[in-house]
Amino acid sequence: MHDFHFQNNELYCERLPVSDIARATGTPFYLYSYKTLTDHFQKIQNAFAAVAPVICFAMKANGNLAVLKALVNAGAGLDIVSGGELQKALKVQADPRKIVFASVGKTDEEIRAALRAGILFFNVESAAELDRINHIAKGENMSAPIAIRINPDVEATTHEFITTGTLKNKFGIDLTSARELLRKSGTLSHTRIIGLHIHIGSQIVTSEPFIKAITRMTNFIEELRAENIPIEYLDIGGGLGIIYKDEKPQTAQEFAEAVLPCLKKTGLKIVMEPGRFIAGNAGIFVTKVLYFKDNGYKKFLIVDGGMNDLIRPSFYGAYHEIVPVQGSQEPTVQLDVVGPICESGDFLGKARQLPMLAPGELLAVMSAGAYGFVMSSNYNARCRVPEIMVKGDQFAVVKERETFEDLIRGETIPEFL
Ligand code: LLP
Numbered sequence: 001m002h003d004f005h006f007q008n009n010e011l012y013c014e015r016l017p018v019s020d021i022a023r024a025t026g027t028p029f030y031l032y033s034y035k036t037l038t039d040h041f042q043k044i045q046n047a048f049a050a051v052a053p054v055i056c057f058a059m060k061a062n063g064n065l066a067v068l069k070a071l072v073n074a075g076a077g078l079d080i081v082s083g084g085e086l087q088k089a090l091k092v093q094a095d096p097r098k099i100v101f102a103s104v105g106k107t108d109e110e111i112r113a114a115l116r117a118g119i120l121f122f123n124v125e126s127a128a129e130l131d132r133i134n135h136i137a138k139g140e141n142m143s144a145p146i147a148i149r150i151n152p153d154v155e156a157t158t159h160e161f162i163t164t165g166t167l168k169n170k171f172g173i174d175l176t177s178a179r180e181l182l183r184k185s186g187t188l189s190h191t192r193i194i195g196l197h198i199h200i201g202s203q204i205v206t207s208e209p210f211i212k213a214i215t216r217m218t219n220f221i222e223e224l225r226a227e228n229i230p231i232e233y234l235d236i237g238g239g240l241g242i243i244y245k246d247e248k249p250q251t252a253q254e255f256a257e258a259v260l261p262c263l264k265k266t267g268l269k270i271v272m273e274p275g276r277f278i279a280g281n282a283g284i285f286v287t288k289v290l291y292f293k294d295n296g297y298k299k300f301l302i303v304d305g306g307m308n309d310l311i312r313p314s315f316y317g318a319y320h321e322i323v324p325v326q327g328s329q330e331p332t333v334q335l336d337v338v339g340p341i342c343e344s345g346d347f348l349g350k351a352r353q354l355p356m357l358a359p360g361e362l363l364a365v366m367s368a369g370a371y372g373f374v375m376s377s378n379y380n381a382r383c384r385v386p387e388i389m390v391k392g393d394q395f396a397v398v399k400e401r402e403t404f405e406d407l408i409r410g411e412t413i414p415e416f417l
Pocket of ligand 1: 058060061079102199201202203237238239240273274275276277312316370371
């Protein structure tokens with residue numbers, strides 16, 4: 001599943017002890033395994049070989065340039081959601097023909113930049129956006145390639161904050177409006193609708209919601225064919241769940257077996273946008289114990305990493321396994337692992353069974369490679385932590401720890417004070 005493993009009571013990332021890296025760089029930090037990242041990409045590629053999909057890594061999950069480069073070198077395209085992500089994608093020389101751009105709120109500048117870059121298509125989320133893209137493409141004297149993001153109105157049995165494919169959500173276009181849009185697409189001079197897109201949510205562990213959504217799409221595609229509206233691409237989004245605790249997610253192979261028959265039936269070119277499946281288990285967050293506190297009611301282990309570094313536990317109530325980096329794993333005490341932030345919601349884990357650790361000892365928060373660093377902030381004037389990549393027995397700091405200068409960059413005290 002991943003390349004973090006114990007050897008003689010010591011956590012390793014590939015062939016390096018995590019504690020050696022901590023000694024060299026200080027804590028807290030994110031640590032990524034190159035091998036896990038690329039293996040997971042290949043797992044999807046192999047499982048779906050029968051339809052040879054364009055696999056666009058959802059870089060919102062992890063946008064570090066080294067992570068992107070590793071995946072682009074392995075053949076990945078990128079799913080982007082902003083002008084900043086586009087620039088990062090171009091910086092790692094991703095093939096623009098393998099870049100897809102979703103977002104309910106694309107600005108004129110972002111649309112223009114993506115047109116000029118020659119991306120595969122825009123995943124369009126409203127009729128108003130389609131008009132805007134047409135207008136901008138006209139100004140550029142170009143024809144914009146479009147996939148309509150359909151909201152298939154399918155429940156995705158995941159956390160409500162990461163469900164996207166029901167009509168309660170802001171994403172995509174409902175089937176009735178999409179039908180209208182496709183019927184009059186010929187009236188737009190500078191766009192060509194070449195695809196349909198769905199993304200129903202994230203951390204989905206069973207294939208049923210995907211099958212339901214894809215079946216809705218295949219029926220819709222049949223309908224369009226009957227009306228002579230041709231479609232070339234079907235983008236099935238991301239959303240594949242991973243193991244955080246005791247989930248039993250479908251494997252890439254099982255997912256492929258479940259959805260390939262529908263996909264093949266369409267005869268369309270397939271695009272996928274996995275994020276978490278590729279990066280989630282390929283990263284950990286390493287933090288150091290600062291203090292122990294027992295208030296007579298509860299025991300707390302206070303560590304140097306907080307919700308500003310890894311917000312998933314606080315924001316989604318997400319569970320991340322927490323393990324000592326060195327020494328016995330035998331639990332002797334139940335405690336909350338909390339950070340230094342001035343918020344009661346600042347915790348990495350609650351009611352965890354752990355060995356009693358002393359100040360200075362290290363903990364690894366597992367499965368933190370997706371939506372970890374990218375969602376971190378400077379709250380409480382804390383410097384963002386470094387990101388480190390291991391490949392075999394080598395490691396590199398792929399993003400430096402921020403400094404005080406970074407914290408105040410761009411801030412000024414005006415003359416009138
Ligand atoms: N495509 C689109 C259009 C998306 O909106 C997303 C994720 C993906 C692909 C990738 O989904 P994945 O394969 O990673 O599930 N911050 C949340 C997750 C938000 C997901 C947003 N969209 C979390 O930490 O759980």
